[in-house]
Amino acid sequence: MRDEKGGGSMKTAIIVIGILLCLLILLFIMKITVKIDYWYQDHQYQLVIEIITFFGLIHKKWAFPVIKVSMSDDSVVIKKDKADGKKMKKRITIQKVFENIQGIQGIWSFLFESKESIILFFRKLHIQEFVWNSTFGLKDAASTGKLTGVFWTIKGIAQAVLFQFCTVRCKPQLSVVPKFNYSRDSIEVDFHCIFSFGLGNAIFTAIKLFFLLRRHKSSISSSLGITT
Numbered sequence: 001m002r003d004e005k006g007g008g009s010m011k012t013a014i015i016v017i018g019i020l021l022c023l024l025i026l027l028f029i030m031k032i033t034v035k036i037d038y039w040y041q042d043h044q045y046q047l048v049i050e051i052i053t054f055f056g057l058i059h060k061k062w063a064f065p066v067i068k069v070s071m072s073d074d075s076v077v078i079k080k081d082k083a084d085g086k087k088m089k090k091r092i093t094i095q096k097v098f099e100n101i102q103g104i105q106g107i108w109s110f111l112f113e114s115k116e117s118i119i120l121f122f123r124k125l126h127i128q129e130f131v132w133n134s135t136f137g138l139k140d141a142a143s144t145g146k147l148t149g150v151f152w153t154i155k156g157i158a159q160a161v162l163f164q165f166c167t168v169r170c171k172p173q174l175s176v177v178p179k180f181n182y183s184r185d186s187i188e189v190d191f192h193c194i195f196s197f198g199l200g201n202a203i204f205t206a207i208k209l210f211f212l213l214r215r216h217k218s219s220i221s222s223s224l225g226i227t228t
Helices: 002-029 094-103 105-123 141-165 199-215 217-223
Strands: 031-041 044-053 058-063 067-071 075-081 087-093 126-137 173-179 186-198
Touching: 002 199, 031 199, 105 141, 105 199, 126 141, 141 173, 186 199
Parallel strands: 126 173
Antiparallel strands: 031 044, 031 186, 044 058, 044 067, 067 075, 075 087, 126 186
């Protein structure tokens, strides 16, 4: 009787271990697909992010509210409509920006050591769709022509970076449409991107970055003025 009970327990343990191994393998081969839609026009922009995983059974979408950005002499004022209908304002001064830049100097050592892990992660990141359309117009036609060249340069660099560090499975669609002698300064941006990566690859990268971050925790905290 004891042998039969012992054999039954052993079979149950083997079945449980087998199920856990299958779930672990399934977890590591699972793909995560991310969709990003960004729209900007007349100092307003909106961002929508979708995440699809578990073979399409899990679908999560975040739609960020429209944010209005206005410029002043020494700061940028961000106006955002909150979910409860109230409006929120946040002022970002140039002084605050420089203080933040000075505070991240201690992070460079962490980024330098983690660059290989980050590069390996992006090597296995698959770009499925990449659309970046820009339409703009300035009152001065000469300035419009110069800005057209600047936009094409930025988009050319972005495309080169994609092909160098990621696996691109589509033909990027890039466009710059200038409007000469426009009655007012205006810019429109329509950005759409779909990319996917393996969950196992993300987990391994996150673990490596976690241990590197712990190693540099004290230097990063002191650089940002955080006391522990």
